[in-house]
Amino acid sequence: MSVSALCLIFTCQWVGAENTGGAVSPKTVAAGTGQTASDLLPSSGWSGWPTAHGNPDNSGFVPVVTAPAVTPSAVVDVGPLAAGVNPVAGKDGRVYIGNLKGELVALDPNGSVRWRKLLDPSCSDRFCLPLYGNALVSPLVSKDGSIFVVSGYGYRDHRLGDSIHSANSFLHKFSPSGEKIATVSLPEHNLATGASGAPNLWDYNGTEVIMLPVHFGVMGEVHLVAFSTTLTLLDDEKIPAYGDLIGGGLADAPMWEKVVACVLNPLEVIIDIFQNATCSPFVYGGFVAIPEQREDVNSIYRLLASGLGVYGESPDMAIRQHAQGESPRIFAVNGWSDEWGPKYSALSVYTFDPASGFHLADSHYYDDMGITASPTALASGDAVVGLRSRAERDSGRLSFEPAGTYHWWDTSIYATPTLTPNGRIAAISWKGNLGLVHNTGVERRDQFDGYSFASAASSCTHLYVAVEKELVTVDLTTMKWINRMPWTDGGQHSTIIGPGGHVYATNEHGIYVFPPVPGRNPTNLTGTQCVP
Numbered sequence: 199m200s201v202s203a204l205c206l207i208f209t210c211q212w213v214g215a216e217n218t219g220g221a222v223s224p225k226t227v228a229a230g231t232g233q234t235a236s237d238l239l240p241s242s243g244w245s246g247w248p249t250a251h252g253n254p255d256n257s258g259f260v261p262v263v264t265a266p267a268v269t270p271s272a273v274v275d276v277g278p279l280a281a282g283v284n285p286v287a288g289k290d291g292r293v294y295i296g297n298l299k300g301e302l303v304a305l306d307p308n309g310s311v312r313w314r315k316l317l318d319p320s321c322s323d324r325f326c327l328p329l330y331g332n333a334l335v336s337p338l339v340s341k342d343g344s345i346f347v348v349s350g351y352g353y354r355d356h357r358l359g360d361s362i363h364s365a366n367s368f369l370h371k372f373s374p375s376g377e378k379i380a381t382v383s384l385p386e387h388n389l390a391t392g393a394s395g396a397p398n399l400w401d402y403n404g405t406e407v408i409m410l411p412v413h414f415g416v417m418g419e420v421h422l423v424a425f426s427t428t429l430t431l432l433d434d435e436k437i438p439a440y441g442d443l444i445g446g447g448l449a450d451a452p453m454w455e456k457v458v459a460c461v462l463n464p465l466e467v468i469i470d471i472f473q474n475a476t477c478s479p480f481v482y483g484g485f486v487a488i489p490e491q492r493e494d495v496n497s498i499y500r501l502l503a504s505g506l507g508v509y510g511e512s513p514d515m516a517i518r519q520h521a522q523g524e525s526p527r528i529f530a531v532n533g534w535s536d537e538w539g540p541k542y543s544a545l546s547v548y549t550f551d552p553a554s555g556f557h558l559a560d561s562h563y564y565d566d567m568g569i570t571a572s573p574t575a576l577a578s579g580d581a582v583v584g585l586r587s588r589a590e591r592d593s594g595r596l597s598f599e600p601a602g603t604y605h606w607w608d609t610s611i612y613a614t615p616t617l618t619p620n621g622r623i624a625a626i627s628w629k630g631n632l633g634l635v636h637n638t639g640v641e642r643r644d645q646f647d648g649y650s651f652a653s654a655a656s657s658c659t660h661l662y663v664a665v666e667k668e669l670v671t672v673d674l675t676t677m678k679w680i681n682r683m684p685w686t687d688g689g690q691h692s693t694i695i696g697p698g699g700h701v702y703a704t705n706e707h708g709i710y711v712f713p714p715v716p717g718r719n720p721t722n723l724t725g726t727q728c729v730p
Contacts, residue, residue, distance in 0.1 A: 231598055231601075231603055231605075231623075231635065231636075231637050231638075231639070232580075232598050232601035232602075232603040233576060233578055233580065233598060233601070233637050234578070234637055235621045235636070235637045236577060236621070237576050237577045237578035237580070237637065238576065238577075238617060238621045238622065238623055238636075238637055239577060239617065239619065239621055240253070240255065240257035240258075240259035240617035240618070240619065240656070241253055241255050241257060241518060241519075241577075242259075242261050242619075242728075244260075245289035245697050246260070246286075246287045246288050246289040246290075246291070246339065246696065246697045247260060247285075247286050247287040247694040247695060247696065247697075248286055248287070248288065248289075248338060248339040248340070248341075248399060249286060249336075249338055249339075249396070249397070249398055249399060250284065250286065250335065250336035250338075250396035250397075250398075250514060250692075251396075251514065251516075251572060251574070251614050251653060251692070252616075252655070252694070252695075254398050254399050254400070254401070254516070254517040254518065254526075254575075255516055255517060255518035255574065255575040255617075256514070256516040256572055256573065256574040256575065256614050256615075257574060257575075257616065257617040257656075258574075258614065258616035258617065258624075258653050258654060258655050258656055258692070259616065259617055259618065259619065259655075259656045259657075260655075260656075260657055260695040260696075260697065261619070261657075261658055261721075261723065261728050262657050262658060262695065262696075262697060262698070262699045262714075262720040262721060262723075263657065263658055263659050263699055263714075263715055263718060263719075263720045263721075263722065263723065263726060264657040264658075264659055264660050264695060264699050264700075264701055264712075264714065264715065264720070265660075265699070265701075265712065265713065265714060265715045265716075266660060266671040266673075266680055266681045267660075267662055267669055267671050267681065267683060267693075267701050267703060267710075267712045268671075268681050268683060268712075269683075269712075270703075270710040270711055270712055271308065271309070271711050271712065271713045272308065272309035272310075272710075272711040273707065273708045273709070273710050273711070274305060274309045274311065274708050274709045274711065275707075275708045276295050276297055276303045276305075276708060276709055277297035277298065277299045277301055277303065278297055278298040278299065279295070279297055279298065279691065279704070279706070280298055280332070280333070280334040280335075281651070281690045281691075282335070282336075282651065282690065282691070283295065283296065283297075283333070283334065283335060283336050283691060284336050284652075284691045284692040284693070284694055284704055285305075285336070285694055285702050285704065285709060286336055286337055286338060286339050286694065287339070287694060287695075287696040287697065287702075288339040288343050288345075288374070289339075289341070289343075289697055290343065290374075290697075291306075291307035291696050291697050291698045291700070292304055292305065292306060292307065292312065292343075292374070293305040293306075293307070293309075293694075293696065293702060293709075294337050294339065294345050294347075295333075295336070295337070295704075295709070296317075296332075296333020296334075296335075296336075296337055296347050296349070297332070297333055298332045298333070298334075299332065300316055300317045300318055300321065300330065300331065300332045300333065300349065301314050301315065301316055301317070301333070302314070302315050302317060302333065302337065302345065302347050302370075302372060302376075304345075304376060305709070307696055307698050307700050308700075308711065308713075309709065309711035312376075313375075313376040315372065315376045315378065317330045317331075317332075317333065317347070317349050317368075317370055317378075317381075318330045319378070330349045330350075330351075330368045330370070330381065331349045331350045331351030331366070331367075331368070332349055332350075332351065333347055333348070333349050334348070334349070334350055334393075335348050335394060335395060335396040335397075336396045337396075337397070338396070338397040338398065338399060338408065340399060340406055340408075340427055341401070341406060342427075343373075343374040344371055344372065344373060344374070344379070344427065345371070345372040345373075345374070346369060346370070346371055346372075346397050346408050347369075347370050347372070348367055348368065348369055348370075348394045348396070348397055348410065349367070349368050349370065350365055350366055350367035350368065350391075350393060350394065351365065351366060352365045352393070365390060365391075365392060365393035366383070366384075366390055366391045366392075367383075367384045367391050367392055367393060367394040367412065368381055368382065368383055368384065368391075369381070369382050369384060369394075369397070369408070369410070369425060369429060371427075371429055380428070380429045381429075382425070382429045382431070384410070384412055384423060385412075385421070385423060385431065385434045387414050387419060387421065390414060391412075392412040392413055392414040392421070393412070393413050393414075394410045394411065394412045394413070394423075395410060395411040395412075395413070395513060395514040395515070395572075396410075396514045397409065397410045398410070398514065398515050398516070398517055399517070400424070400517050400526060400528070400550055401526075402519070402525055402526055405552055406427050407424050407425070407426060407427075407432060407550065407552060408424070408425045408426075408427065408429075409422060409423070409424050409425075409515060409517070409528070409550075410422075410423045410425075410515075411423075411437075411513065411514060411515050411530055411531070419436060420436070420437045420530070420531070420532040421434055421435060421436050421437065422434075422435045422437060422515070422528070422530055422548065422556055423435075424550065424555065424556070426552075432552060432555060433550075433555030433556050435548075435555065435556040435558075437530050437531075437532040437544070437546050438532065438544055438546055438558070438561050513531040513569060513571075513572050514572040514614075515528055515529060515530045515531075515572070515573075516528070516529040516572065516573045516574055516575040516581060517529075517575065518575035518576070518577075520577070520578075520579040521579075525549045525550065525551070526549075526550070527547055527548070527549065527559070527575065527579060528547065528548040528549065528550060528556070529545060529546075529547055529573040529575055529581045530545075530546050530547075530548065531543065531544070531545055531546075531569045531572070531573065531583075532544045532546065543563065543564045543567060543568045543569040543585075544561055544562065544563040544564070545561070545562050545563075545569060545573065545581065545583060545599050546558060546560070546561040546562075547559045547560040547561070547581075547600075560600060562599050562600050564585065567585050567586070567587055567595075568585065568586045569583050569584070569585060570584045570585060570586045570594070570610050570611060570612050571583060571584030571611050571612055571613055571614050571615065572614040573599075573614075574614055574615045574616070574617060574623075576598075576617075578601075580598050580599060580600060580601050581598075581599055582596065582597070582598050582599075582615045582623060583596075583597050583599060583615075584596060584597075584607075584610065584611025584612065584613070584614075584615065584625065585597050585604070585610075585611070586610035586611075593606060593607070593608075593609065593610075594606075594607035594608070594609055594610035594611045594627060595607060595611075596611060596615065596623070596625050596633070596635065605633075605635065605639070605640055607625065607627050607631070607633065608627050608629065608631045608643075609627040609628055609629045609631065610627065610628055611625050611626065611627050611628070612628050612651040613625070613626045613628075613650060613651055613652055613653040613654070613692070614653040614692075615653070616653055616654040616655065616656050616661070617656065618656045618661060618674060618727070619656065619658055619674070619726075619727045619728045620674055620727040621636065621637065622634045622635060622636055622641065622677070623635040624654040624656065624661055624663070624672075626650050626652070626653070626654060626663060626665075627650075628649050628650060628651060629645075629649060629650075630645060630646040630647065630648050630649055630650050630665040630666065630689070631643060631644070631645050631646075632644045632645075632646060632654070632663055632670075632672075634677055641677065642677055642678075644679060646663060646665045646668060646670055646682070647665060647666070647667040647668050647682075648665040648666020648667040648668065648688070648689055649665065649666050649689050650663070650664060650665040650666065650688075650689035651689060651690055652664040652665075652688070652689050652690060652691055652692040652693065653692040654692075654693070655692065655693040655694055655695050655701070656674070656695075657674075657695050657699075657701075658674070658723050658726035658727050658728035658729075659673070659674055659675075659726050659727065660672060660673060660674060661674060662693040662695075662701060662703065663693075664688045664689055664691065664692065664693050664703055664704075664705070665688060665689045666686075666687070666688050666689040667684065667685065667686060667688065668682045668683060668684050668685060668688070669682075669683045669685055669688060669693070669703050669710070670682050670683075671683075674726075674727045675727065685705055685707075685710075686705070686706075686707075687705045687706035687707065688703075688704075688705040688706075689705075690705070690706070691704035691705065692704075697720070698714055698720055699714030699715060699718075699720030700712065700713060700714055
């Protein structure tokens with residue numbers, strides 16, 4: 199029997215000397231961030247809001263002038279939405295979102311519905327079970343205006359002799375006019391095609407590639423998957439997990455070792471989910487679900503897609519070019535949680551070549567610490583992530599990797615950090631605490647009314663923060679809030695900004711459309727934080 203199986207039986211404690219792959223992130227509390235002021239600036243070479251978090255770097259920024267979100271000009275019913283799903287916007291200003299009815303909905307910039315298309319056109323009545331499931335993550339718009347949307351469904355699989363939560367996913371391509379061009383299934387592992395996070399766009403030397411993080415709950419695996427814009431599979435790469443990085447765990451052990459380790463140590467399995475959730479097919483079925491959500495197939499999918507345990511957004515990837523002529527860096531997350539909190543997490547950095555696929559450049563792992571928010575890629579080549587401690591369950595961190603510096607937060611951060619054009623990071627805890635971080639440290643904190651798993655959105659003039667009971671506008675000149683619009687059932691969907699200066703804020707009642715500044719060209723940036 200290998201060391202990995204013996205350690206499961208006798209509960210070994212891994213130490214840094216056994217690290218054969220990545221590096222243990224140093225735990226350094228710093229007054230600053232380890233970054234320069236320019237390192238915290240968002241990338242600005244994108245028009246519109248093409249990806250779930252604004253740009254491929256996840257910065258949540260659009261270089262336009264906007265008005266405070268005071269009174270919406272329209273509230274658009276786009277159907278029921280999964281938690282964490284928000285609209286995206288193409289460079290023409292058209293807005294797209296997928297819903298739990300299996301529809302892709304297109305809006306004009308003013309909120310008028312342009313078209314609604316079923317992902318499964320043969321499923322047109324309310325009693326039909328869509329072949330491709332529902333849209334459970336945000337879509338993506340490529341530079342030519344094509345829309346890529348992921349759909350899927352969760353289910354119970356009995357093929358291993360136990361009731362295992364699993365999921366299947368599909369990638370669809372639509373034209374700007376709503377014509378469905380193609381559909382492909384994501385690659386299969388562990389008897390399923392997994393649950394996908396939001397797609398992202400790799401763009402280098404004129405080549406665009408659609409990339410997705412795909413989570414397989416049966417063995418706790420996470421893969422990076424790359425498709426061409428014609429939906430040809432280019433690569434399928436497993437992201438290193440905790441056990442892979444430190445030279446232990448059962449991820450790649452023979453199945454008999456997994457079975458023996460799980461059977462010989464059932465009590466420990468109940469107390470703890472092991473590296474890569476190896477025992478869970480025989481005990482929990484892949485992850486520890488929230489009991490009231492076990493029978494909800496959409497919740498099963500979202501739980502698997504979250505990978506880290508459960509609430510808020512799925513851990514999506516970030517992509518950013520660090521230096522001129524260098525292939526963009528790809529930041530991807532792998533991790534595992536049980537009901538007692540995060541067990542481990544790993545942040546891996548990749549490069550990509552369309553001919554040879556993904557190449558692992560670096561990995562950093564955290565023991566008893568979970569990455570709870572998607573990474574945001576910085577100009578320095580680092581990434582900023584939100585963390586949650588297993589030992590101190592109500593505390594969180596804003597951490598810079600691989601620099602290793604961090605700041606304590608009041609509670610866990612599930613919303614992807616946002617970059618503003620004046621060099622601040624806006625991070626929102628799940629209890630609605632907004633922190634603004636400069637390169638020298640935390641500059642300001644504000645407590646707003648209600649929880650939030652939604653990232654802030656930044657223009658050249660304002661920052662928009664969606665929490666449960668209000669939509670807040672922050673002036674970027676004074677860095678203070680100037681309007682708090684009351685609403686209900688917010689905080690689950692990030693606000694976005696269109697290229698024409700419209701602001702789109704989403705709650706369970708629909709998309710609230712806020713008009714641009716009257717009489718001003720939204721791209722005239724003089725006198726703003728983009729062009730002071």
